[in-house]
Amino acid sequence: MSDKSGFPQVRMRRLRYHPAMRRLIRDTSLSASDFILPLFVRTGEQQRQEISSMPGHAQLSPDLLADEAREVWELGLGGVILFGIPDEKDACGSDSYDDDGVIQQGIRAVKDAAPELLVMTDVCFCEYTDHGHCGVVNDRTGRMDVDNDATLELLKKQVLSHVRAGADVVAPSGMMDGMVAAIRGALDEADAQHIPILSYAVKYASAYYGPFREAAESAPQFGDRRAYQMDPAAAAEQAIREAELDLAEGADMMMVKPALAYLDILRLVCDRFPGVPMAAYNVSGEFAMVKAAAANGWVDERAVALETLTAIKRAGAAAILTYWAKEAARWLAD
Ligand code: PBG
Ligand code: ZN
Numbered sequence: 024m025s026d027k028s029g030f031p032q033v034r035m036r037r038l039r040y041h042p043a044m045r046r047l048i049r050d051t052s053l054s055a056s057d058f059i060l061p062l063f064v065r066t067g068e069q070q071r072q073e074i075s076s077m078p079g080h081a082q083l084s085p086d087l088l089a090d091e092a093r094e095v096w097e098l099g100l101g102g103v104i105l106f107g108i109p110d111e112k113d114a115c116g117s118d119s120y121d122d123d124g125v126i127q128q129g130i131r132a133v134k135d136a137a138p139e140l141l142v143m144t145d146v147c148f149c150e151y152t153d154h155g156h157c158g159v160v161n162d163r164t165g166r167m168d169v170d171n172d173a174t175l176e177l178l179k180k181q182v183l184s185h186v187r188a189g190a191d192v193v194a195p196s197g198m199m200d201g202m203v204a205a206i207r208g209a210l211d212e213a214d215a216q217h218i219p220i221l222s223y224a225v226k227y228a229s230a231y232y233g234p235f236r237e238a239a240e241s242a243p244q245f246g247d248r249r250a251y252q253m254d255p256a257a258a259a260e261q262a263i264r265e266a267e268l269d270l271a272e273g274a275d276m277m278m279v280k281p282a283l284a285y286l287d288i289l290r291l292v293c294d295r296f297p298g299v300p301m302a303a304y305n306v307s308g309e310f311a312m313v314k315a316a317a318a319n320g321w322v323d324e325r326a327v328a329l330e331t332l333t334a335i336k337r338a339g340a341a342a343i344l345t346y347w348a349k350e351a352a353r354w355l356a357d
Pocket of ligand 1: 145147149157196197231232233234235236248305306307308
């Protein structure tokens, strides 16, 4: 037995007994600039609508969003990603491509308050449509479903409006086929060749998005998103196909979402496309579960959150979208 294992000559604990030794050989480190904070914009002034399932997070009117942007900039976060919640929703989500729409107001407020802060926008329709789906719906296929190609036309309008308002990066999240190519084409034609696309390339139909749908008031009014988001039980290689296609269409960065139940997928995609910066979305349900357990005194929130973020980084993420972004930056600073 001792022959095969190498024990007692080999003792892994020698690498761990001294704290400085552990620090010396540590490979994964987190910094504030790794984190992207999701923010929710609503209309009005001095409006702060708490999101009960995500303690500490709220829908903010543009003036309060501006305060948040200054704080985020001071903390040195990597950026923010904005989600708009319009006053009026309709069948095609027209507020999302209205130059005076809610997200456009939010983008301008953030840009005024913190001009150098990286502002990403979530490019999708579910927050803006009255039916809550990620595009226009019809029953062409014999069942109510999102019409892929009709949605692409509206996506182009949405992206151009976000960029006119000042978005630095656009992040399409609707899982429409061809969405990256359509958006790249529209941007290039509009002389916005410099705007990067962060594609939600590998996005699963996940129950972990539950709290987000309260935050964005975007729960589908009928059916679910399984006809466009990926099946959690699909072969892992399907993630490679999704990523490959988005890269070919012109994605600059890609995302795996959710993060924790899909770290195998994140690692797979990182290994397969070295040099392509990958992001991971530490989604609302992942955050809410820890908050709930911590509120009960069952886990130490700070320790669990930092361990979680470390694991996502270790799996290969260059950037992490997380509701802990501000707290984590503060924890790392002390
Ligand atoms: C919109 C979108 C969703 C999330 C990000 N963008 C919701 C969904 O697809 O239903 C989820 C984020 C989270 O749960 O934190 N398409
Ligand atoms: Zn959507």
